[in-house]
Amino acid sequence: MRKLLVLLLSIGLLCLVFTPVSWGGKNVIKIGINAPLTGDIPKVGEGTKYAAEMWLEDINKEGGLKVGDKVYKVELVIEDNESKAESAVKANTKLITEDEVLVIVGPQASKQAIPAGEVANNYKTPMISPWSTNPATTKDRPYVFRGCFLDPFQGPVIANFVTKEFGFKKAAVLYDVASDYPKGLAEFFKKAWEDLHGPGSVVAFESFTTKDADFSSQLTKIIKSGAEFLFTPQYYNEVALIVQQAHELGWNKPIVGSDSWGSAELIKLCGKDCYGLFFSTHYASAGAKGKTKEFIDRYKKKYGYVPDDVAALTWDSLGIVKTAIQNCGKITGNIEKDRQCVRDAMAKIKEYKGITGDMTFTEDGDPIKCAVIVKISDKGEFEFYKSVCP
Amino acid sequence: MEANSSKKKGRISRVRHWCSKHFSDVPLLSWLIGAPVAAVLEDFVGTPLALGLGLPKVPVLFGFVLMLKKPLLIPSILIYMILIYILPVVVTAKLTAPLFNRLASKLLNVSGRLSVVIHLLLLYAGLHLWSSISAYRLLTLKLTLIAVMVTLSLNVINGYMGEFSCSHPGFMALGAYGASVFTVLLFVNDKIFGPAHLPAYLAPYMFPIALILGGCLASLGALAIAIPSFRTRGDYLAIISLAFMFIVKSMIENLEVVGGPRGLSSQPDLAALPIVFIWAVLCIWITNNFVRSTMGKALNAVRDNELAADAMTVNTRRTKIIAFLFGAFWAGVAGGLFAHVLRYVNPGTFGIQKLAEVLAMVYFGGLNSVYGSILGAVSLSLLSEMLRPLEMLKWIIIPLLLILLMIFRPTGLISFKEFDVIKLIQPRNNSREKS
The missing domain is CATH 3.40.50.2300 (Response regulator)
Structure with missing residues (x-):
């Protein structure tokens, strides 16, 4: 018994020595992802997660996110909302108050995005839902945005x-x-x-x-x-x-x-x-050009299938988040100030060039963007047919 | 191998013996005073201690989430847990035991009720201080208390009455929508129901009425199942009640007045922790009295043998209806609270998944027992919150736990046990002191 105790204690001490002391230092920007990884629509959660991981890879390749003249490391905090409204609310609360993330991307489905948006708005944390099409998600909520048309x-x-x-x-x-x-x-x-x-x-x-x-x-x-x-x-x-x-x-x-x-x-x-x-x-995968094609090819190579619109919209939402943080110009370390700054910068974004089209936010936080009409080709591919703009 | 296992067993029983030797004389009052002490301690030294141990923050749900995400931090978390929670609670409990034993017996002599109220106040103080540290804790705590209410109300039907009812999510939905419509209609400027009819300062006073209304609506729904299912038992009642759940869900989905499948939002923020706590205590207290009354015993008689119960002058039909309405009422109240904690409800929430959750809580905790319901609801709520970082694995671990439980304890963790409050709050003097 005593031997065991000594062993355990020494292991414990060793672990203590090796733990990095500078957890969550000032040079890290945390971004929360609230996604349905389990539950009714796991495929949607998977697409969200993969797109986010690809995005993080890009950031890491550049050595971090450059804001003003300082480079910050970016950390993703991915929470599973089980495709349930109450879990989405819990996950958002946790991301905001525990993990102290700067911005939240998600939840995807409206039934989770509506109550979760309420939490984000109450805590004055910018949130962007890539996929939620219900008007109530962003209505009268200055801190909530979306990445898709309504x-x-x-x-x-x-x-x-x-x-x-x-x-x-x-x-x-x-x-x-x-x-x-x-x-x-x-x-x-x-x-x-x-x-x-x-x-x-x-x-x-x-x-x-x-x-x-x-x-x-x-x-x-x-x-x-x-x-x-x-x-x-x-x-x-x-x-x-x-x-x-x-x-x-x-x-x-x-x-x-x-x-x-x-x-x-x-x-x-x-x-x-x-x-x-x-x-x-939102976008057509077959016959895509430029950045869109690049994204699709990379995604397909990495995960073995053509990305759904959720992945593309998540990618764009994360791009908007990145632009907003960079436009904000300065990260003070005071999370409340920074969140406000990012929110203001996000609302001001004009004609963001995303892979699903150009986006400008209205006062409600909804983007003005074009829809794409897709024809399913004889090979079963989603072919671009026509673009319809508002 | 055998020797080894018996040695292990010996060690466990030795630990148990040691615990009972040292802590059997600690009254509940002392344990409860330990909780706020630990919470205050965490409030003051939690953050520096956590940072000193290399943790990023104060571990929010006993550090479990952090342990899963960063296993290297386990020793630090354990040290934190011991220093902040276990040690202060144990020390306070032990130190105050002699004094509080006398206090408890005096309180009990003055009035049992007063004593209970004091215990509850201490419990609330502990929970309040603990949850004031983080909004996430607060939310989890509120939802856990609501889960306790739902589980207990289902236990009245599934445990005490011995029927298998599947309509609890339906009752919750009725309660949630009933209460929400009431508060939104009266106190919120809403595009569905128009401007507020009453000033907002009245809302907290009217909230109990909203909840009771929700509960009554759920009871009314229960009456609709109870009457046609008089003659059925077992599987048939399960099917009828399951059908009822779907009827309620479809009905709300097709009711455009309350938002249909899009759900109803913008409930006023009325369900603060004290309110939820009071309702949960009320639910436990009333249910406990109900199941220990003649009616509760009649329920058990109906469960064990309906014919015999009938012969012993138990009005089985009336008994069953009352229990059903009673269970539905509390499920409705819990639903109303749920809607006001989330401030959004949609019919999709109250489906099969919710049913599975509640049933798991009832059977995990234990049938026919108030202890069991509390334990089942708290442990499964916390467990599912703590295991969330595991994503898919979580849905393997929790069902596996349930299967193991059903093999080793087929009726649940604590089943068929009476919840005797007075016995619980008694002073724990050793026998020689008593004589």
Whole structure:
């Protein structure tokens, strides 16, 4: 017993000697990442994490982040929010008060970003959610920003695109009533379409509930309604089922989607059924040029698959964070002052050139940026088709 | 090998013996006075000590998160824990034991209730000081207290009544939305409900009404399940209650008035720590009295043999309904608090995942026991918070723990044990002193 005690104590002392004393010194900038690494959407969390790690690699290659005339080391603090609202709030509170991060990137989904944004705003910590499209995330919160366009913008973009491209007059919509993103977008689209073609032009507005796998009754109604195309703002796993079932039921008209389609998984699940379809999104991976291509190639080489829009948006959000810190000009070491400074610098960013387009923030912290219409090619690649700007 | 294990066993029992020899005469009052002492100590010397030991900050949840992230720091954290928590609490408890034993017996002679209140005040002081150091601790503590309430209310149905009910997230959702709609409608300028109807300074006084309203709404929901499921038991009730949970979730998702799937936000900030603490204590106290009353015994009788209970003049139908409504009420109150701690609710929160969490807490802690519910809720809440840095591994470790527990202690850690408050706060004099 005594021998064991002596051994343990000596090991303990040795460890103490070797611990670096200068933990969290003044020359470190901490950036918090609040991502759903486990839970419903782990793929989203993975994309966020990978993009963040790639970004950090770049910073480290330069030897650190240069602010003013001093170079700072950057540390990422990645917290898992389990895809739950309360965990996102806990994670944000921890990042702000315990880890004392300068800026938070995330959470991705609106159901976590809304309550987490409240925490960030209360503690006056700048937060940028790359992927949350719900207006409530940034509304009346001067410290909360986002990296993507909003649903009230995307709805009209799709309506205008279909009108101009195909000249259709009758639309059908199929959406998940229990999930906030598809529901919101479906409603914005309906409004935009009816503004263009008059009331009653959305001839079928059908809904289902999360985790439904059989859409035949809704699709039969849609086919009978005489609609000229189907708009379905669903996630990739549901899109595959909807498209395949529609084709089995004899639907051969176009199906149009939204940015939630933009995952590499879509083609794996959907196969040939999805070829030739259109959707609106943040960026197109196939045929990308310049910085965007560079990012995609690096990501693909490192992790083995083409990055989703989440990864690209996270990358851009981190880029905005970097620019804001650099524009701030000086890190004082007083975290409250620095956070204020970064927030002000972020709000002032004009035409940030990101891989998902140019961004300028409005007063609400929402970016003004272009949407991209993507066509799924015959090889199953997401090809750039058209860019729609506000 | 065998000799070795028996030696080990001997060592454990020796430690246990040593502990019981030295600490059996320490009353609860002394332990409770130790908590604020440790917290004050941490407040004053925590930061310099932590920095001196090479820690980046005061370890927030007993340093567990830090241990997982930087294993090299484990010895420093252990030293910190011993110096700040264990040593002060043990020393204070031991030193004050003789004095506080006398004090405790005097207090008990004056009034049992007063004594309980003093104990609770000390407990609160300890928690308040401990949580005042970091906002993250405060949030975790609030959510843990709420988890205790939910777990206990489910234990009334699943443990004491012996039914398997799956509708607790549904009750929580009803309570959360009931209370939120009440407070948002009255006190917040909101785009859904229009301008505030009452001045904001009234909000703290009306908050209990909001919570009770939420609880009653949940009870009403419980009545809706209880009536059609009179004749069913076991699996059938589980299915009906599961269906109820989904009905509530879909209903809220389709109710545009409360925000649908986008959720309801901008609740006023009313759920401060004292409020949550008071409600949690109320819940434990009332539930404990309920399960120890004739009604509680009738519940046990129904669980063990419904026919026999009926023959012994227990009105089984009434008993079951009351227990169901009782459990639902407290789940509703907990839901209301939950909504006001997060200041946002969405129907997606109250799904299968929440159900699994609450069920795990009930069965981990122990059936048919208030101790067990408190222990289960606290340990699983803290554990899931502490293991978060492990990401995916966490979801292997916690279920594994549950499986192991079910093998070695099939009814949970502390099951079928009465929570006797008076016995708990009694002075711990040794027998010879008594005589």
